[in-house]
Amino acid sequence: MQNISLLEVALLLGLVSESQLEVSNYQVDSRSIEPGGLFFALKGERSDGHLHLAEARRRGAIGAVVSKGYQGPDFGLVLLPVEDVLEGLQALAKENLNRQRPYIVAITGSVGKTTTKDFAATILSASFRVHKSPASHNTKLTLPLTILNRPGGEEVLVLEMGMSEPGDIRKLVEIAPPDMGVVTKIALAHAAFFPGGIEEISRGKREIFSHPHTTIAVFPYDLQDVPADKKKVSFSLDERASDYFLSAAEGRFYVDERGIRAYQFDLPFKQSHILHDFLAAVAIARQLKMSWDEINRQVASLQMPHMRFEQFAKNGVQFVNDAYNANPESMRAALSNFPEPKEGGKRIAVLASMLELGSFSVDAHREAGQLAQRHADHLLVFGEEAAPLCEAFEEGKKPSEHFIDRDALALRLKEIMRPGDVVLVKGSRGMQLEKLFDLLD
Secondary structure (H helix, E strand, C coil), X not given: CCCEEXXXXXXXXXXXXXXXXXXCEEECCHHHCCCCEEEECCECCCCEHHHHHHHHHHCCCCEEEEECCCCXXXXXXXXXXXXXXXXXXXXXXXXXXXHCCCEEEEEECCECHHHHHHHHHHHHCCCCCEEECCCCCCCCCHHXXXXXXXXXXXXXXXXXXXXXXXXXXXXXXXXXXXXXXXXXXXXXXXXXXXXXXXXXXXHHHHHHHCCCCCCEEEEECCCCCCCCCCEEEEEECCCCCCCEEEEEECCEEEEEECCEEEXXXXXXXXXXXXXXXXXHHXXXXXXXXXXXXXXXXCHHHCCCCCXXXXXXXXXXXXXXXXXXXXXXXXXXXXXXCCCCCCCCCCEEEEEECCCCCHHXXXXXXXXXXXXXXXHCCXXXXXXXXXXXXXXXXXXXXXXXXXXXXXXXXXXXXXXXXXXXXXXXXXXXXXXXXXXXHHHCC
């Protein structure tokens, strides 16, 4: 909703303004404001946006949505006072879609939603004008910004929807009702907020299908209780009975569509979890009537998101940077797809805590340690919560070391790795394990 006046924005928020200044961008971080921006002064746990109005103005903001109780200076900004700044942001995004609505594909899941979103957007761009959520902008805060800052004129909007607490997906769906809802994989992510475990998490994720506007449901074959009033489209790497089934033979990949061999792909990746996300993206494209040749032409352009199984070599060591996030399912996928080292090399797993697992934490870390026994030769563990992971790995009589200090971890890694080794680095977002790479220089 760019290039509309502050007067129009005010009307949409139920306010009155006489300003004809045009808004060019919408931000909640004053450091991201560009000239012509509208700043939303949110109150968070660590900061209050009202304290950053002056900075927003210095960076070119023309207005700010503020809380009604704000009594401070305007710093030359047009102030739009509302009861709740976040609700104002969400309402504005919802109205934006009412004014100019593209076809919306909404993707959620505990694992693979960002990769699926990026793959789907890349494939669809062969036939449509597409806009997608940047990075992992999938919250009640960042999804509205994605909607408001889109350039306009899109035929398809591919949105990622995340869930940290019960009801999150339903709220996002209210803001941006999808035409097609997609679920990737369900796992014990943010399980501290879901005491019912997988079943409760699955129920929350299935809210992506809850809006009456949603007519197509794309989901893994084993997902239960998909609403009967949707067109059901399943996909799987294991079940031939699924609508879309992917198999491999002699380095090539084949997709069956509803039981009939449909297409052969030469793919730049072979890891099972990435193939799963690719198949989901294929299912999405086929529902939008893309031909197999159109899909295939985009394969060469597919790229993994940052810090999702990124592979690179340095000083003869092969690194796998999977440090963006971790939960039991994604940890299982990373370990199960641990690349083989060169002859004489070893596999070193550097694994950090999986956070927000609540009562499931100890068992989940132990299971990860047991799985690591089968795939790693040496284990370095980072974080207090991950101690059971280290203990379980040691039961396999392989070397395992536990660290609380990141510098000490980096020093030990430098001591043990040799040319020909493969190093897998993975942990929850809060562990910021990617900082390890800066310490290895």
